[in-house]
Amino acid sequence: xxxxxxxxxxxxxxxxxxxxxxxxxxxxxxxxxxxxxxxxxxxxxxxxxxxxxxxxxxxxxxxxxxxxxxxxxxxxxxxxxxxxxxxxxxxxxxxxxxxxxxxxxxxxxxxxx
Amino acid sequence: xxxxxxxxxxxxxxxxxxxxxxxxxxxxxxxxxxxxxxxxxxxxxxxxxxxxxxxxxxxxxxxxxxxxxxxxxxxxxxxxxxxxxxxxxxxxxxxxxxxxxxxxxxxxxxxxxx
Numbered sequence: 001x002x003x004x005x006x007x008x009x010x011x012x013x014x015x016x017x018x019x020x021x022x023x024x025x026x027x028x029x030x031x032x033x034x035x036x037x038x039x040x041x042x043x044x045x046x047x048x049x050x051x052x053x054x055x056x057x058x059x060x061x062x063x064x065x066x067x068x069x070x071x072x073x074x075x076x077x078x079x080x081x082x083x084x085x086x087x088x089x090x091x092x093x094x095x096x097x098x099x100x101x102x103x104x105x106x107x108x109x110x111x112x113x
Numbered sequence: 114x115x116x117x118x119x120x121x122x123x124x125x126x127x128x129x130x131x132x133x134x135x136x137x138x139x140x141x142x143x144x145x146x147x148x149x150x151x152x153x154x155x156x157x158x159x160x161x162x163x164x165x166x167x168x169x170x171x172x173x174x175x176x177x178x179x180x181x182x183x184x185x186x187x188x189x190x191x192x193x194x195x196x197x198x199x200x201x202x203x204x205x206x207x208x209x210x211x212x213x214x215x216x217x218x219x220x221x222x223x224x225x226x227x
Contacts, residue, residue: 099145
């Protein structure tokens with residue numbers, strides 16, 4: 001069964017902390033994505049990567065960075081967490097070829113106090 | 114740019130009722146179209162897809178037909194169950210391969226009551 005896994009389902013952090021969200025996929029997909037999901041706003045793309053060590057900004061990259069050292073792993077980093085980064089974070093992956101069907105992880109609900 | 118518009122929710126239906134969730138899109142060419150479903154506390158999962166005009170995607174009793182002439186991809190189910198309660202997202206991806214940004218609608222919450 002193909003899978004995208006995320007390191008935590010729930011996370012509580014304090015303002016100013018550095019936060020790491022990890023995502024791993026076992027489908028050998030080239031593309032990986034980080035979204036945040038907020039009520040009334042749908043899914044917004046933060047960053048994506050189409051290859052190891054490659055990254056591109058999405059629609060809302062401010063306050064975030066990413067790392068992709070291995071093909072199967074894509075990390076989202078909040079350098080200094082703020083309360084407005086409280087959200088649901090979703091990781092996804094897809095093949096380089098084809099219709100870009102995305103496979104999602106279960107999400108990490110992050111609360112910044 | 115590309116956009117997806119889907120009907121506002123929440124939609125509340127009785128069990129065994131007929132479901133339609135409207136979705137229209139704006140895009141150049143022939144994008145691929147998707148419906149994703151998100152059950153409470155979970156990530157999104159693909160429900161069905163269609164990659165060319167007049168294709169019908171279907172899965173778990175749900176159907177949607179790619180209508181190029183009306184730029185629509187409405188989701189339908191003949192008889193909903195309580196277990197169908199979830200948030201449904203319409204999405205599109207441009208036709209070329211490689212990295213292509215997927216555009217999602219804002220989601221429609223469906224609540225089915227017994």
